[in-house]
Amino acid sequence: MSDQEKDLVERVLSGDTAAFEPLIAPYRKPLLGLAYRMARNSEDAREITQDAFLRAFKYLRNFDADKSFKNWIYKIVIHAARNFQNKKAKEGRVVASGPVKEAAARGSLGPERGLERRELRSRLMDCLNVLTPREKEVFLLRDIEDLSIRESARILGCSAISVRVHLSAARGKIRERIKIRHPELMEGKK
């Protein structure tokens, strides 16, 4: 953890709650991206990330300053996303991408751009759908978020070996899926 982050954590804990925003701002987009890939739509991703930020603030006193703040906050987002999906599954709601919600959320984009985005998203989701939940988490952290094996292991609370095993399986499945269903992507076309 950087000295700046340590200082911000101390400031928040000593009552300067405005210091929380600069503390989490660098992780805003990556965390939202991670939640988006896990939840499969922007609206749910924002809900998950907001919940994670709130939890991070609430439990900041439990954060060990000798450890990485980045890993800690990623861990919270992963847990928030899992809880969200479990909750949705219990309620019987469909976790898959919601075209109606997304269309509303992306109202600002032109129809062509919106269609193109939806197409891209459906291809990526189609690839991610073949993965188990753990494989998906490992793949997203390591290959999409570009975290190291060790960081991914710490976030997921497992060993580096376990991450490697799941990562290998995930990459194999993604390759098969792209090769069979989207061979044009292998040739560099979108």
Added chain:
Amino acid sequence: MNCRRMKKNIPLVSGGGLSAKKGQRIRAHLDRCPGCGQEAREFEAALKAAKSLAAADPPEDWSEAEWRKMMAAIASKKIGRRRVLVSIPSKPVLAGGLALVLVAAGAFFLLKKPANEPGRPRSPSALVSPSQVRPEEPSSVTIVSKETGLKIMWFFNKDLDLEKFGK
């Protein structure tokens, strides 16, 4: 390294995830073997495609006004107290504790004298009538784990028989 072993490592070498030394060894094989080389290129292309798909579809971010509103709402909450959780001891500590208990139990059974062995003189306390028995403090063995603080107490009577609770 043969091709069969190589297949297991290709997904990891293609996207990173192996040590430099192992990666180098595998890359040397990939340069020599066209089949494995082709598979590695496919993995790289698939990974690149997945990354570019993800990059081309970013999530809808909060507007600055929404973000500020959310931050203000969070900042208005109270920070919780530090949670004092009963920490679960690590595996080596648990294993140590279990080993200690097993050793103690083994020692107990080895040192224990048979109570009513035929032909063996009974202990003096067993020869006196119940009215003459003086209430005595039972002897006990206490084992305390330094790591966990777990305390195990065993109470024995004069014959080194394990005392039952409630007696």
